[in-house]
Amino acid sequence: MAKNKTQQYTSDDVREFIDVFADTDQKRADSLILLQILSDISGYTPKLWGTSIIGFGNYHYKYASGHEGDAPILGFSPRKSAFSLYIYSDTEKSRQLLADLGKFKMGKACIYVKKLSDINLSVLKELFLESIAHINFHYQIL
Known part of the structure; x- marks a missing residue:
């Protein structure tokens, strides 16, 4: 079975990563x-x-299928073209919330947002909470 590419690394500083990886002040x-x-x-x-x-x-x-691994409960990446928000959004409540989120694109496993001012942060927080609830119900939290 193939090993997961995304593994947890705890030795690097998150704020230093943002300073280097995020390509604009915004x-x-x-x-x-x-x-x-x-x-x-x-x-x-x-x-x-x-x-x-x-x-x-x-x-x-x-x-x-037998594929298994570990993943963050929530996450994001400040990629060049857009933020990738790693959030589970395939529940009925999440689908309803997405209608009020604002300007975004959907990927298979994430939501893409160019900048936070394009979206409703209150709705985003509700999506995060729904994602946590779904994962807590269906998976083993480590």
Whole structure:
């Protein structure tokens, strides 16, 4: 079975990563806002996952196919083209909330947002809480 590419790394400093990885002042400022929101909502300290994901907490998943691994409960990456928000959004409540989120694009496993001013942060917080509830119900929190 293939090993997961995204592994938790705890030795690198998250704020230093943001200073280097985020390519604009706006992206750095938005990253610090996301750090605060996600820390407050999750109760977890941010950790680096892989080479570019800031994750909060972690859980173990196992699919029917046998594929399994660990992943952050919530996370984001300040990528060049847009923020990648790693959030579970396939519940009925999440789908309803997405209608009021603002300007974003959906990926298979994340939501893409160019800047935080494009979205409703109150709705984003509700999406984060829904994601935490879903993961707590379905998976083993580590």
